[in-house]
Amino acid sequence: MEKRWIEHSDYDPQVVEQLETELNVSPVISKLLYKRGIFDFEEARKFFRPSIDHLHDPFLMKDMEKAIHRIEQAIRNREKILIYGDYDVDGTTSVSLVFSYFRKIHSLIDYYIPDRYKEGYGISTQGIDWAAEHGFSLIIALDCGIKSVDKVDYALEKNIDFIICDHHLPGDEIPRAAAVLDPKRVDCEYPYKELSGCGIGFKLAQAFSQKNNMPFEDLEQYLDLTVVSISSDIVPITGENRTLAFFGLKRLNENPCAGIKALIDLSSSREDITVTDIVFQIGPRINAAGRIDDAKHAVHLLISSTDELATEQGLIVNSKNTERKEVDSTITTEAMAMMENIPEMSSRRSTVLFSPKWHKGVIGIVASRLIEKYYRPTIVLTESNGMATGSARSVNGFDIHQAISSCSDLLEQFGGHKYAAGLTISLDNVDAFIERFEQVVSSTIEDCSLSQQIEIDEFIKLSDISPKLIRIIKQFAPFGPQNMKPVFASRNVWCKYDPQIVGNNHLKFSVQQSDGHTFECIGFGLGEHYQRIRKGIPFDMCYTIEENTWNGKTTIQLSVKDIK
Known part of the structure; x- marks a missing residue:
C-alpha cells in the first residue's frame, strides 16, 4: 500500500534560532523541539530533565x-x-x-x-x-x-x-x-x-x-504499573504522562514489582526496556488473561508478594497469551477471507464484519490487523449473550467514536475513544448498522485518512547524523503518541552494494550520499523494494536512527520505514 509522507515544516524561524543558540544544539534538534511545543529554554529544561516535582497537585x-x-x-x-x-x-x-x-x-x-x-x-x-x-x-x-x-x-x-x-x-x-x-x-x-x-x-x-x-x-514502587498502563493504553506521552512514564521506566528497569519482573523474564525482553517493549511484550501478556479466560489472573500476578508466586502466576498468564495468539491468527485469516469474498467490500470506505463464532476476546486485535492491510475504519463483531458485540479501530484523523455515536439509535450501548471503541447491538440491527455506519463514514471521512501516512520530522543529509545528534535524541525518550521517535528522510541516496533479503522479507543494505557518508540500513518487511534500489539507483527514504549492539560493539543503524 502506497504511503503518504507528511512533513510538518511550519515553524517560527526566530524561535528555532533562539532555541539553537540558548541550548547550543543543531537546527535539526531545535526544530524537533519546536514541533513538540517547546519554545524556550525553561520548557526545554523541563523536557530534558523530568522531575517528580513536575507532577500536578x-x-x-x-x-x-x-x-x-x-x-x-x-x-x-x-x-x-x-x-x-x-x-x-x-x-x-x-x-x-x-x-x-x-x-x-x-x-x-x-x-x-x-x-x-x-x-x-x-x-x-x-x-x-x-x-x-x-x-x-x-x-x-x-x-x-x-x-x-x-x-x-x-x-x-x-x-x-x-x-x-x-x-x-x-x-x-x-x-x-x-x-x-x-x-x-x-x-x-x-x-x-x-x-x-x-x-x-x-x-x-x-x-x-x-x-x-x-x-x-x-x-x-507503583510507578512501574503506571508506565505499563500508559504505554499499553496508547495515551499521549506528553506532560504529566511523560513524567510518570520516565520515572516508571526507571523503576521498571531497576526494581520492578515481582509480577512485572516475572513478565520481563517470560517475554525475554532486553535489559533496557522501553515503551515499545511494554506495548509488544508485556502489555499483550497482561491483556491475554482477560481475553482468553479471567483477568483476575493478571491481578493475581501484579499483586504477587513473592517471586515464587509471581513466577507461578506468570506462567499461567503466559500460557493464555500463547492461546490468544493462536485464536487471533485463525480469526484474522477467516476475516481476511471474508473480505476477499464480499465483492462490494472493495468499494466501501469502512469495514464491518460479523461472525457469531468468533472469540470475543481477540476481535479488537483482529480489527487492528485488518486496518494494517486495508486501512479504513474497522469494526469486528461477534455474538455474546444473545447480542452482537464489537470492537472498533480507526485510521489516522478519523473519530470512530463519533461515527458510532451517529448510529446510536441502533445500538444498545457503546463507549471508547477517538481511535478505539466498543459497542453492543441487537442481532436484528446488525445489517442496518453496517449500512448506516458505511454512510456515516463515507460522508465524513477525508480521502487523506484512507491511506497510511508517515510523518516526517525533518529532511536531513546523511552527514547530519552524528554521535551528538543521537545522544540528544535519546533524551527525547520515553517515546510514544505525540512524542514519537523522530522520523527523518534523506533524498537522493543509493545502495553502495546490492541489497539483501533477510529473515521474513526484510531488506538489508548499505546506503550512501554524494558526500560519501555511509550507513547500514534495515527495512523490516520492505523486501518488495529489492529490485527498485539495486546498486547505484537513486531513491529517497525515511527512517529512524538506532544504535545496534552486536558482540559488544555498538554501531549506528538506520531503521527504514519507507522508500520512494
Whole structure:
C-alpha cells in the first residue's frame, strides 16, 4: 500500500534560532523541539530533565477532596472497600495499584474484575450484587464508570457508594457517585487531561498520601504499573504522562514489582526496556488473561508478594497469551477471507464484519490487523449473550467514536475513544448498522485518512547524523503518541552494494550520499523494494536512527520505514 509522507515544516524561524543558540544544539534538534511545543529554554529544561516535582497537585482534580474524605470515612468506620476495574491492561494495572496501596492501610479490602463474557465492559449489575452480598459499602471504580449513571443509582439503592476514577469522555449526565474523578469532565480544571485510568488511580493514592503526610517515596514502587498502563493504553506521552512514564521506566528497569519482573523474564525482553517493549511484550501478556479466560489472573500476578508466586502466576498468564495468539491468527485469516469474498467490500470506505463464532476476546486485535492491510475504519463483531458485540479501530484523523455515536439509535450501548471503541447491538440491527455506519463514514471521512501516512520530522543529509545528534535524541525518550521517535528522510541516496533479503522479507543494505557518508540500513518487511534500489539507483527514504549492539560493539543503524 502506497504511503503518504507528511512533513510538518511550519515553524517560527526566530524561535528555532533562539532555541539553537540558548541550548547550543543543531537546527535539526531545535526544530524537533519546536514541533513538540517547546519554545524556550525553561520548557526545554523541563523536557530534558523530568522531575517528580513536575507532577500536578492531585487536589486540582475536581472531586478529589470528596474522594479522599469518603475513603477516610470508610477506613475510620471499618467499612469494606471494593476495588473494581476493567479487564484490560489499564484496568488490571489500576486495580493492582490501588488495591496494593490501600491494603497496607486498610485490611477490609478486596478487588473485582468483571467477566468479559458474562458481564461485559464497565460496571455491571452482577458486580454490584456481589458487592452487596459480601457487605461492601464503598466501591472504587477504575478505568470505567463515567457513563454508568444507572448502575451507580442501582448501587445507591443497596447503600453502596461509588468513587469513579475514569479517563473516558463523560456523557451528558455525571453519575451520582460520592466522587467522580475524570479530567475530561467539562467542569474539571485539572491541568493535564490525558492521564490513563491507572494514572488517575496513582493520583488518588498520591492525594491520600499527601493528605495524610505520608512520604512520596512510598508511591514510587507503583510507578512501574503506571508506565505499563500508559504505554499499553496508547495515551499521549506528553506532560504529566511523560513524567510518570520516565520515572516508571526507571523503576521498571531497576526494581520492578515481582509480577512485572516475572513478565520481563517470560517475554525475554532486553535489559533496557522501553515503551515499545511494554506495548509488544508485556502489555499483550497482561491483556491475554482477560481475553482468553479471567483477568483476575493478571491481578493475581501484579499483586504477587513473592517471586515464587509471581513466577507461578506468570506462567499461567503466559500460557493464555500463547492461546490468544493462536485464536487471533485463525480469526484474522477467516476475516481476511471474508473480505476477499464480499465483492462490494472493495468499494466501501469502512469495514464491518460479523461472525457469531468468533472469540470475543481477540476481535479488537483482529480489527487492528485488518486496518494494517486495508486501512479504513474497522469494526469486528461477534455474538455474546444473545447480542452482537464489537470492537472498533480507526485510521489516522478519523473519530470512530463519533461515527458510532451517529448510529446510536441502533445500538444498545457503546463507549471508547477517538481511535478505539466498543459497542453492543441487537442481532436484528446488525445489517442496518453496517449500512448506516458505511454512510456515516463515507460522508465524513477525508480521502487523506484512507491511506497510511508517515510523518516526517525533518529532511536531513546523511552527514547530519552524528554521535551528538543521537545522544540528544535519546533524551527525547520515553517515546510514544505525540512524542514519537523522530522520523527523518534523506533524498537522493543509493545502495553502495546490492541489497539483501533477510529473515521474513526484510531488506538489508548499505546506503550512501554524494558526500560519501555511509550507513547500514534495515527495512523490516520492505523486501518488495529489492529490485527498485539495486546498486547505484537513486531513491529517497525515511527512517529512524538506532544504535545496534552486536558482540559488544555498538554501531549506528538506520531503521527504514519507507522508500520512494
